[in-house]
Amino acid sequence: MTQLSQLDAYFTAHRDEHLNEMKEFLAIPSISSLSEHKEDMIIAANHLATLLKKAGMENIQVRDTAGHPVVTADWLHADDQPTVLVYGHYDVQPVDPIELWHSEPFKPEIRDNIMYGRGASDDKGQVFMHVKVLEAMLQSPEKLPVNVKVLFEGEEEIGSVHLDQFIIDHKEELKADLVVISDTGLYAPGKPAVCYALRGLTGVQINVQGPKGDLHSGIYGGGVQNPIHAIATLLASFHDEHGTIQVEGFYDDVRDLTNEERAAFAELDFNEDDMKAEAGVSELFGEQGFTYLEQTWARPTLEVNGVFGGFSGEGIKTVLPAKAGAKITCRLVPDQDPVIIVDLLRKHIETHKPAGVEVEITEFDKGKPFITPMDHPLIQAAGESYETQYDEKTAYIRAGGSIPIVSTFDEILQAPVILMGFGLSTENFHAPNEHFHLDNFDKGLRVVSDYFTRIKK
Known part of the structure; x- marks a missing residue:
């Protein structure tokens, strides 16, 4: 039995246990923007450290900053193999307006194979997914095929105000060959996407x-x-x-789009009428001479x-x-x-x-744009890993939003950043009734596992 087959069996056997653990993690009201939740931020950081210890990671630390804590850990026993830095955030948005929630935001519920609760999609659910990948691999005889470091912060929802300095101060400790982030989404339900640029x-x-x-x-x-x-x-x-x-x-x-990028965008099954309906407008409006995807991703x-x-x-x-x-x-x-x-x-x-x-x-605060070339081998490998679980060709996309810390990773660590998200744009992150489709959680476990194996030298 291959390691990937062993991992698949592990995820299946432990699914109920993992979902209950996810609920426990989501139940902590780690709202970084509200001072009354300062203690909850510390509780969430320590809880995450406990999950990492259970997974088998080493050198686990909850690190103080001038704001909320940073959680770090590593496992560095894969000789002569690449080192992956996994980044995510455990803080969440406030829940207002509370009256629009169909269930309590910090009492997670599963309905129709969907996990409801604040942070389910952005980003605690996806952070938890990575922890379980590490756990499954470290429980297997082959262990991790690559070296892994993790950096989980508690201030992404307030602009990562102290993380830049933390990365600068710990540049050598965080040094890696690539950075993997799951804080983005699929292109559409069932349609995987690797995001290679952010505004x-x-x-x-x-x-x-x-x-x-x-x-x-x-x-x-x-x-x-x-x-x-x-x-x-x-x-x-x-x-x-x-x-x-x-x-x-x-x-x-x-920077102008390349012909390859324009062609990749044109191949996507984008429907303007669907976008009008989603936005609730009668017509789209934007800079002339560019398609909607070009307007929102690359302009x-x-x-x-x-x-x-x-x-x-x-x-x-x-x-x-x-x-x-x-x-x-x-x-x-x-x-x-x-x-x-x-x-x-x-x-x-x-x-x-x-x-x-x-x-x-x-x-206001500033964040630089980011891009990793679409044809970078590590970007392409991520697309291949998605295709092992999704019966669709991977889309290579840009995103109109911003994750300010990504440009810091790019500049300070000088490592390619691979954005492998599993959320959906309709999952109400930052809004009432946030949720995460567990089919994508299940697939995500296996995609990330495949990716770590695929990038092994």
């Missing part, structure tokens, strides 16, 4: 100050600049009528996330407000630099600032 992220808040206080619109209206009018003018200046960003220099460093954006100012209560109040503002984020693509983009935004805002107001700009 970066940056943003600003624009605060517009007009008069020293709210003014009576009958006395001052028409003679004093209205900050809401000013912010509306600024926001309108960011795009033309077709959605093309009008910030000078914004597109200068954008940068500038989005207004919120606008505020003036009176918004019941009825009407004839006031000329003193202040207004907006929050803006930009999704960035290779080779855009978030620092340069913020500078361009500042220049654009200063150039287009209406008369009669002062503008203050506050910067």
Whole structure:
């Protein structure tokens, strides 16, 4: 019996036990953004360390940071074989609005072979999947075919604010030949995908100050600049009528898609009508000259996330407000630099600032875009491993979202990052009724096992 056959039998025999253990892990309310859950974060980190000890990993540590703990471990006995760093996060999003949940978010339930609970898909369920792969392999006679290090953090949902420094400080300890992350998803149900690129992220808040206080619109209206009018003018200046960003220099460093990438995107069974239905819109809208997948995976954006100012209560109040503002984020693509983009935004805002107001700009956290070449052997090997379990050709895709720490792995460790996700876009991560299809959990165990065996020298 081959090792993969032994592993398959192990996963089958221990499935009920593993699912109960997953429930125990998901039941810990590890919400990183809320201070009242600080102790729960420590409990979750220690629980994860216990799971790693049971799996047979070594040098397990729960490491303090200036924020929530980092959990590390390793197993380094595969002589002359590659070293894999497995990354994931054990923190989760808040559960509000709680009234929309059909079951309690931290009392996980299985219904119709689907695990419901906060963190089931993003990312505790997928982290747990990796721990069980390590356990199964270390229980087998052949042990792990490659060396493995793990790095599980508790701050991904708040921007991994302390992980960059941890990686810099422990660069040699974390050194690896590749990084494997399961925090993305399949292209569609039953359709596996290896994600080889992520967009970066940056943003600003624009605060517009007009008069020293709210003014009576009958006395001052028409003679004093209205900050809401000013912010509306600024926001309108960011795009033309077709959605093309009008910030000078914004597109200068954008890396063009290769012909191979365009062909790969075109092969995907993408249906615009399905996307309209999913988004609940009558038509799609975006930068001209690009398909929807190209617009959302490989082109940068500038989005207004919120606008505020003036009176918004019941009825009407004839006031000329003193202040207004907006929050803006930009999704960035290779080779855009978030620092340069913020500078361009500042220049654009200063150039287009209406008369009669002062503008203050506050910067948000920044994350660089990331890409590993689609034809990299380790990317292709991941696709081959997926195809052992899914009766579909693997799609090689980009993702429109951002995982800021990925670019740090790329830059500091200088190792290819392999994004092997098993979630689905419909699984309500960050929303009520988050869930994880256990068919993909089962397949994921076997895909990752195959991958570790496949990349052995």
